[in-house]
Structure formats: structure tokens, C-alpha cells
Amino acid sequence: MKPIMELENVSKAYGNIIALNQVNLKVQEGEIFSFLGPNGSGKTTLLRIMAGIEKPTSGEVRFNGAKVDESNINDVRLKTTMVFQKTALFSTSVFKNIAYGLRLRGYSKKETADKIREVLRTVKLEGYEKRPAKKLSGGEQQRVALARALALDTEVLLLDEPTANIDPKNVSIIENVLSWVNKEKKTTIVVATHNVFQAETLAKRAALLLEGKIVKVGATQEIFALPSKLLASYARLENVFSGASKVTGEGTSLVDVGDGVQIEVAFEQSGNTTVFVPPEDIILSANPIVSSARNSFEGRIVEISDLGTIVRLRVNAGKDFTVQITKRSCNDMQLNIDSKIFLAFKASSVQTV
Amino acid sequence: MHLTLGNEIIDGLLKALQLIFSGDPTVFEICVRSILVSSSATMLSVLWGLPVAAILGLKRFPGRFLLKGFFNAMLGIPTVALGLVLYLFFSHSGPVGFLHLLYSPTAMIIGQAVLITPITVSFITNAIESVDPEIKELAKTLGASETEASIAVLKESMGSVSLAVTASFNRAIAELGVVLMVGGNIAGFTSVLTTTIALETNKGEIALAIALAIILLLIVTIVSIVVNLIQRRKT
Numbered sequence: 220m221k222p223i224m225e226l227e228n229v230s231k232a233y234g235n236i237i238a239l240n241q242v243n244l245k246v247q248e249g250e251i252f253s254f255l256g257p258n259g260s261g262k263t264t265l266l267r268i269m270a271g272i273e274k275p276t277s278g279e280v281r282f283n284g285a286k287v288d289e290s291n292i293n294d295v296r297l298k299t300t301m302v303f304q305k306t307a308l309f310s311t312s313v314f315k316n317i318a319y320g321l322r323l324r325g326y327s328k329k330e331t332a333d334k335i336r337e338v339l340r341t342v343k344l345e346g347y348e349k350r351p352a353k354k355l356s357g358g359e360q361q362r363v364a365l366a367r368a369l370a371l372d373t374e375v376l377l378l379d380e381p382t383a384n385i386d387p388k389n390v391s392i393i394e395n396v397l398s399w400v401n402k403e404k405k406t407t408i409v410v411a412t413h414n415v416f417q418a419e420t421l422a423k424r425a426a427l428l429l430e431g432k433i434v435k436v437g438a439t440q441e442i443f444a445l446p447s448k449l450l451a452s453y454a455r456l457e458n459v460f461s462g463a464s465k466v467t468g469e470g471t472s473l474v475d476v477g478d479g480v481q482i483e484v485a486f487e488q489s490g491n492t493t494v495f496v497p498p499e500d501i502i503l504s505a506n507p508i509v510s511s512a513r514n515s516f517e518g519r520i521v522e523i524s525d526l527g528t529i530v531r532l533r534v535n536a537g538k539d540f541t542v543q544i545t546k547r548s549c550n551d552m553q554l555n556i557d558s559k560i561f562l563a564f565k566a567s568s569v570q571t572v
Numbered sequence: 573m574h575l576t577l578g579n580e581i582i583d584g585l586l587k588a589l590q591l592i593f594s595g596d597p598t599v600f601e602i603c604v605r606s607i608l609v610s611s612s613a614t615m616l617s618v619l620w621g622l623p624v625a626a627i628l629g630l631k632r633f634p635g636r637f638l639l640k641g642f643f644n645a646m647l648g649i650p651t652v653a654l655g656l657v658l659y660l661f662f663s664h665s666g667p668v669g670f671l672h673l674l675y676s677p678t679a680m681i682i683g684q685a686v687l688i689t690p691i692t693v694s695f696i697t698n699a700i701e702s703v704d705p706e707i708k709e710l711a712k713t714l715g716a717s718e719t720e721a722s723i724a725v726l727k728e729s730m731g732s733v734s735l736a737v738t739a740s741f742n743r744a745i746a747e748l749g750v751v752l753m754v755g756g757n758i759a760g761f762t763s764v765l766t767t768t769i770a771l772e773t774n775k776g777e778i779a780l781a782i783a784l785a786i787i788l789l790l791i792v793t794i795v796s797i798v799v800n801l802i803q804r805r806k807t
Contacts, residue, residue: 272712293717301713307706310728319724320714371714 222281223248223375223407224269224299229278231264231431238264239275240431246375246409251401253418254411255442256428262411263304265428266377269409270301283374297324300368301377304384306360313339313355314348317367324371338366341399343392357529358389365393369400376400378410382417384529386545387499397421418442457498457541459572464492471513471566478537483513485567493572498531498543500568504561505552512563516540520558523549534560580778587779588786599780603787606764609677610745613684614692617740620685621692622733628693629700629729630722640697646690651749658683659753675756680764683750688740695736699729731803738799742792765791 222245231239239261246252246269254262267273268280271292280287282295300320309316314335321331339345342362347355352363361381368376378397382390398421400406412418418425419439426436435442460476466487467473474482474492484494502508508515518536530549532542540562554560591599627633628640660666662674673679703725711724726733748766751757757767765788772781 267709270713272709293715296712296717297715299713300715303706303710303713305706307704307710309707309710309724310731319711323715323720367714377713 220247220249222246223283224409225279225281225284226265226268227279227281229265229268229275229280231261231268231273232276238431239268242278242431242433244426244433244436246407247424248374248407249401249405250424251397251408251410251422253422253425253439254409254428255413255418255425256411257413259430260428261431262413262428263379264431266301266379266409266411269375270299270377271295272301298373299375299377300371300373302361302364302368302379302381304380306357306364308352308360308363310353311351312348313344313350313352313363316352316363317370320367320371334370335366338370341369342366342396358385358392361385362389362392365396369396372404373406375407375409378408380412381410382412382414386529394421458496459493460496460538461491461493464488464490476538480516480537482569483566484569484571485565486571488571495570495572496540496564497568497570498541501540501542501562501564503532503534503542503544503548503552504563505559506561508561508563510563511565513566514569515561515563517559517561520554520556520560523554523556530554532560534562536562581782584778584782588783591780591783592787596783599783599787601760602763602765602768602784603791605677605762606745606766606788607791609680609751609764610684610741612681613688613744614737614741616681616685617689617692617744618737621689622696625693625696625700626722626726628697630725640694643690643693643697647694649687649690651687651747652753653749654687655683655750655753658686658750662754674754675758675762677755677762680751680755680762683754684744684747687747687750688744691740691743692736695739696729696733699732699736700725702732703728734799734803738796741795745791746788 224246226242226244229239229242230237242265254265256262264273268275271287282291282298285291287295309319317335317338318331321334326334335348336345339347342365344359344362344366347359347363352360355363365381381397382393385393394417397408397410401408408421410418410421422439424437425439425442427434427442460474460480460482462474462476464472464474464484466489467483470485470487472484472486472488472492474484474494476482476494482494482496484492502510502512507517516536518534518540520532521535521539522533524531525546530544530546532544532549532554534540534542542562628636658679659674661668662671662679663669664674673682707728708721708725711721716724746766748770751762751764752767752770755762755764755767757763757771763771765784769781769784769788772778772784
């Protein structure tokens, strides 16, 4: 394998703010590579530089061995494409959205129509050609954006948090498509994510990014082999808790994560343990929850972030939990800051980090 | 007195409807001239206003803020004042007097175009600026060059641009000061809806004035509705 994209001492500053600091990286042809890091760590800036829509303040980017500069930037843009975290769509039909890049590449009308049919089938949106793109659901919009990128058959596909704000069904469609495209079309994929599990599922290699610097590059397992506390603090994941774990004797363990919060997990482990509770696995209710879920807490909402169709809540129940619900549920439950709320999750949902 | 005036209005209204529906040649001619003059003026203002708006909306350069401020300030320019300036400009002793354009439809077209340019430029600039900044980057990631990406932004703003153009046309066809000063309301040559309404009212020919006023309102309303409908179908 040869490197398709190389970054050498790449730095990027916006005024006094240093977004990237001396980044050195080689992305190999045909691999799925993942950037892992918290919000604000420089993942997006790095992708934008690789996509040729942002210039580094210093350093060099090479594409297929050639230095990227003004003379070849348009060629590089034709060979790479990027899917943004916040879905960007033209205010027109799904067909015209996907046709845009094909037209720039000189596709005939028939080739364009055939290609669009093919990629819509890939992302499971057959027959959506005439629909106004902006009227689709958040997950469908992101799939249109992905289809539009796939249609171009670029050598490199860059994705910024492609599944951050969408529901689990759409997440699995997108993840499957990415694996398929990489395997069948040999497309090099670079995906930025703050979801360590996504990085683990998709990518063979990953880079851990913190405050604009690459802390570690290597096989995804190597990244995961970092001491769990270090990884958790690096990645600053939501819903990551550490504490002393005690085996209960019922096939579960109880992790005391402090502030009066004990989390029951579906494995037997004693000693210091770091666990992760996926936000989408937490059930919310305005009334006390009667269910088989072993973890049940009462808390108050401290933050509400509207992400389009999904709403992300931060609930303080001794510890801060991040919970993801649909906007509709949020409206139905009339949730506000300081609302009293009950949350529950199964012991089997809890994962070790 | 009130009764007489009331009767006069009703009488005028009836006669006006008769003039409209009988296809009166004078009414028809004035309407056609109004539409031609104002649509030509609108096209002219878009021709020179669109590039200016595109630069103001897409590029960042020193003095941009001042230039935008200038066009915004010019939105409220009194039409008679502008008419006077243009009259002096076109008059025999003026800088382009040798072209003998004063009291011609050409002078009216140029006059209206100048009058509505601030509307065209300001509204189109706002339309371009309101496009999501990610659209330009999106176009680039799909393979567009800098110019192609700018065109994508312009296309994205087309909905609001068409509304800006409609507003410009409506302002042009409804204004009186400029066309009166540089057109002079010469029957059969430069008389348009607004100038004829003013003149006929002064002459006491209330029926023709009412008929033309109704038509003027209809034109403005129909143009706005049609543009809105096209807009809705597109989105």
C-alpha cells in the first residue's frame, strides 16, 4: 500500500487560536482511517485541509505524492470529497443535489441518471430522485449527502461525524455503506468521530487528536490499548464514568462512580473500572420508571441542545448524563432546563472503555 | 358636495371598468408602454446591479461596508430629486445633451433603472449573503472551482433574487417623479400609467385616472403573485 494523502508539519491558526499544531500523518490508499478526539480537537479543520477547502497556515499536504498548491487544487478537489457534520444540501431535488458533482465531471444525462439511481439504491433511498432534499428527515438528508459523495467515485472520501445527529437506524445504514464502499470500490475513507465504538467498528487505523495535536497514530486496537482513563480523558467522551467496581454475585458488578451514583454493569469485574453509557440507550421519563432496567436515576435537566431532529440533553443525576431523544419526544414531554426527569438504562447497555 | 363627489367617484369607477373591458386603445397603449419601459429599466438595473451585488455578497474587500451603506442610503432617494438631476443630465446643456434623449422613452428607462438600482443591489446582496456559507464549501468539495462555487451560491440565492427583481420592477412601474421629469408625459410617446393618472386627475378626467390606477394595481399584484407561485413550485 502506498500513501494517498500525506500531511507534513501541517499547522493551522485562526488569529491567535491554533487549530492544528504540526500534524504529520500518512493515509494509505484503500484504508479506512479514523480521527478520534473531542469537540474542538481539530478533526474538522484537518478534514477541511485534506478536502482542499482550507489552506494550512504552514506545512505541506501531498496527494498521490504531489504537493497540493494553487496549480492542482482543483484536480485534488475532483479526486476527494467531503461529507459535512451539519448536512449541507442545495435547495433543490435529491436528483439535482447528486447531479451537481457529476455535471462538473462532464457526465452525460443518461450516465448521470444511471449513477444517481445506483447510489440512491446503495443508501437505501430508491425512488427519492424528485423529492425536495431539504424536506427529508435528518437521517435521510445525511444519506443523500453520502449518496452525492459516493456518486463521484472519488479516490478519497472524507466524513466529518457522519452519524453524530441521526437515529440508530440511519447510523447503521451509513456505517454499512461506508464498509461496502471501502471493500468493493477500494475508496480510501477518512472519518472523524468522537464515537470510539464507531472508530473501532469501521477503521483499521486511527489517530487520536487532542488540542490540535496528534497524540497517537496506529491500529485502532493500539489506540484502545491506551490506559482506559487516559483514553477517556483524551477523548473526553460523554457518559464515561470511572470508579471502584464490586461483583454482585448475580453475574453483574456495581461500579461506584462517586457523587452517590452506582452503575450496575452486565459483567463481573472488580477494582478500578471505566464504563461508557451510550446516550441513545438511556430511556427518559417524566415519571419514575418501572422497568427491568437495572439502572434508574432521578435528575434535573441542565442543558438542552437542539440538533435538528434529535435533541441532546444533559441531565444531572449526581453525575452528568448525556441523553439523546427525538425532538418530537422532547416537545411531547415539555422538557425545559431544570425539569425533573427520570432516566433508566440496562446493565447490558453499559460498556467498558 | 359630498354627494356630488361620491357620485363622481361611482360614475368614474363605472366608466373606468368600461374603458378596461372595452379594450380602449389609449388605455392599452399606455399600459404596454409602462410595462415595456419598466421591464427594460428592471433588466438594465439587473444587468449592472447583479455583478455589483455579487461582488458585495461574495467578496470581502476594503470599502465594502461603505459601498453597501451607500446603496442602502440610496433606497430612500426622493424620486423628484433624482428626476431633477437626470433632467439636468439629459437637458441640452447637460453632459449628454447632444444625444437628445430628454422626453424620450430611452431617458425614462435609464431614469427608472438608476432609481431602482439601490433596490436591486441591496436586495440581491442580502439574498446572496443569506445563503448558508457551507454551500460554497459544499460546491468545492464536490469538485467546483472558486468561480463555479460562487455560481452555486448565486443559484442558491435565486429565489430571493427573483423577489428582489420583482420589488425593483414594482418600484419602477409605480414611480412618478423620474418619468415625469425626463419623460414629460407626451401623449402617444412617453405617457405611462403614473404620469397619465396624475395628469388626467388634474384635468378632471377621473374615469381614465381610475381605470389606469386599477390596472397599475393589478399589474403590481399579478407580477408579485406569479413570482411567488413560481418560487413556491421551485421549493
